[in-house]
Amino acid sequence: MAFAAIHPEAGRVDATLLDLGCGLSWTMVHKVRPRIALRCPDCGYGVHAKVSARKLRYFAHDPGRPADCAWLNESLEHHLLKLELASRVRDAGWHAELEVRADDGTWRADVLASAHDGIRRIAWEAQLSPITDDDIRDRTERYRGEGIEVCWVSPAETVVPWMSKVPSIRVRDPRGGDSWAVVDGVARFDFQNGVWIVVEDLDLTRFIRWVLHEQTAPHQVLPRYRRVWLPSEHGYGRRQLIWTTQRSVGEEARHDAMRQRQEAWRREQEEKKQQAEQLRKEEEARQREAQRLEEERQREIRAEAERVRLEEQKRQWAIEAEQARQRREAEELQRQEQAAAAERERLLKEQQRLLQEQQELQAAQRWWDxxxxxxxxxxxxxxxxxxxxxxxxxxxxxxxxxxxxxxxxxxxxxxxxxxxxxxxxxxxxxxxxxxxxxxxxxxxxxxxxxxxxxxxxxxxxxxxxxxxxxxxxx
Ligand SMILES: [Zn+2]
Structure with a gap:
């Protein structure tokens, strides 16, 4: 299923344009006899014009098609999104081609938007199937190498892994309304709160016009602001690359500068505080050391006093011991003297008694004689x-x-x-x-x-x- 085909004389034909992009009409390719040898722009195999039950014009590969054609397995949803993107680009006054392939095959765009001067080109990629981060970055680089800007578009219900790693948006189909909406990938900077806020309900036509007119561009969010606010989820998510206005980029830069100033000021305050704290600690340490020295000095004084006191006491004890010894000696001497005196006294009394007895005896002898x-x-x-x-x-x-x-x-x-x-x-x-x-x-x-x-x-x-x-x- 494809919207483009190569006409043997008119060249590239686009089923989404009234004149097929080359001055022909749909009736000139659809159900024409003899059949026109239309070919697939990608694989070169034969295709034929068809109209779906929903009146959608497209080209289908002839029976026996090759299995490796890029357009071959694309879904109706994919085709509708591509068609929508192309239509919106055209509404904005730009030229849009579907299913464009580089001559050397290095890239293949779903929708290639070109300004009328032909200088600025933007590829719009409807990416429905899973793709690795490396692959999508690689393909983005290839476009850039050709001087082509790119915007990857996901119609998924939830955020896909590569979202915001390359220039990208997530879209929501009309759901009964009449227009597609951008629900992720676009953000504005809220200076008051210093945070990026994802714009969750932006008309796709408006967004594409902004992109084409350079009113919005991919922006690498400063690392500090990658936690962005998601209003519908009432929570935060991480975004790295977003679409935004120059004004928001300026606000982010202004906020970052302010924050850096504040941080520098805070750091300075913190340093001052730390210096003061350091000085305080040093002063405390000095005081503690002085106190310790003073206490040590007092201890030494007390110890010295105690030592002197003990010395004095020892000397006193020695004196007292010597005095006691002398006293004991004197007492002993006195005792000995007293004993000697008592002995002398006793002997004297004994002598006197004996003398008395002798005298009495002599007197008694004379008396009886x-x-x-x-x-x-x-x-x-x-x-x-x-x-x-x-x-x-x-x-x-x-x-x-x-x-x-x-x-x-x-x-x-x-x-x-x-x-x-x-x-x-x-x-x-x-x-x-x-x-x-x-x-x-x-x-x-x-x-x-x-x-x-x-x-x-x-x-x-x-x-x-x-x-x-x-x-x-x-
Ligand atoms: Zn093909």
Whole structure:
């Protein structure tokens, strides 16, 4: 299915034009006998003019057609879009050719629009089948190499992968209305929000007129603005190459410059802030270091003071220990001296006691030497007799030599109890038990005892014996 064919005499014929583009009429090629040898512009195989049920004029390959012809497998939808594009181009006052092929076969345009001066040419490509990004870029480059601009047109319901990677638009069929609309690929820059907004309902005729009259052109969106607003989706999508006006391009540049100024200003502010922060940190570090040094200094001072204090304490302890040692030594010495003194005292007292005892003993010997044995017996009898006569009680006299505990007197016992002491020595009276009666020979002896002051006179019982025995012997 194609809209163009090669006429053996008239050359290229276009089924979409009233004069077929060469001064002929449709009736001169359609159902003409004998048949005109029309050929396919692409593959050169024979074609014949046809009219569809919807009154659409076109050319169809003759039976036995080759499988590799570019126009061969195109759908009706494709053909209708091509026809629409060509019609819109013509409406805008430009020349439009369908299914144009480069002489050397490097490109093949669905619709080739040409200005009347023939200098500016724009290819309009109705791209319905899938195509890789590389292929579509390659084909775009080939057009550019020939000085031909291009606009790829997709009638798909959703965005195709190559959209905005090459100059492209997405269109929507009339849907019962009378005109096609551009729904993607065209955008305007909103300076207020700093964002590109896709124009989603633009009349196709208007768009094509804008393109042909250079009121809109493909524009590489600055990287920072490739997130564009899609009003119908109430969301963002990425677009790289869009159709737009010079005014929007200018707005984008102006916004970018403003943004860069703002960013530079922000960076500057941030740098200033960082510098201030850095200075603050350095100052803090300095203060911390100073504080640390001061604390260290204080610690050292305290440590030194503590060391001095400990030294002083040790010295004090040493002094105290030395003093204690000296005190102990002195005490020991004193104790030893006291012990020695006590010992001397004890020895002295012992000596005195012994001396006293010796003196007392000597005195007692002299005392008893005054008497003969007979005189002693005489006294014993005098003491014992009254008891014997009165009670029949017999006194016992200690047979031993008189001892110190009876003051060197003779102890008299009645039934083993001390009854009295006979003639104690005057020098030893202090040794006597305090209550026992004392017996002496006469008043002279009694007076001798009383004169010592050691005994009360009432305790003394005296007889009346003479002092000297020899008086009886005479
Ligand atoms: Zn062909």
């Amino acid at each position: 005054e008497l003969s044995l007979k005189q002693i017996q005489q006294l014993q009898e005098a003491v014992a007799e009254p008891l014997w006569k009165k009670e029949g009680a017999r006194l016992e006299f200690a047979p031993d030599v008189p001892t110190a505990d009876t003051a060197y007197g003779i102890a008299a016992r009645l039934r083993h109890r001390l009854y009295g002491i006979l003639r104690p020595s005057p020098a030893s009276l202090y040794r006597l038990p305090s209550t026992v009666p004392i017996y002496v020979r006469n008043a002279r002896e009694a007076q001798l005892l009383i004169d010592t002051g050691k005994i009360e006179p009432v305790r003394i019982v005296s007889f009346d014996f003479p002092d000297h025995e020899q008086m009886f012997l005479i």
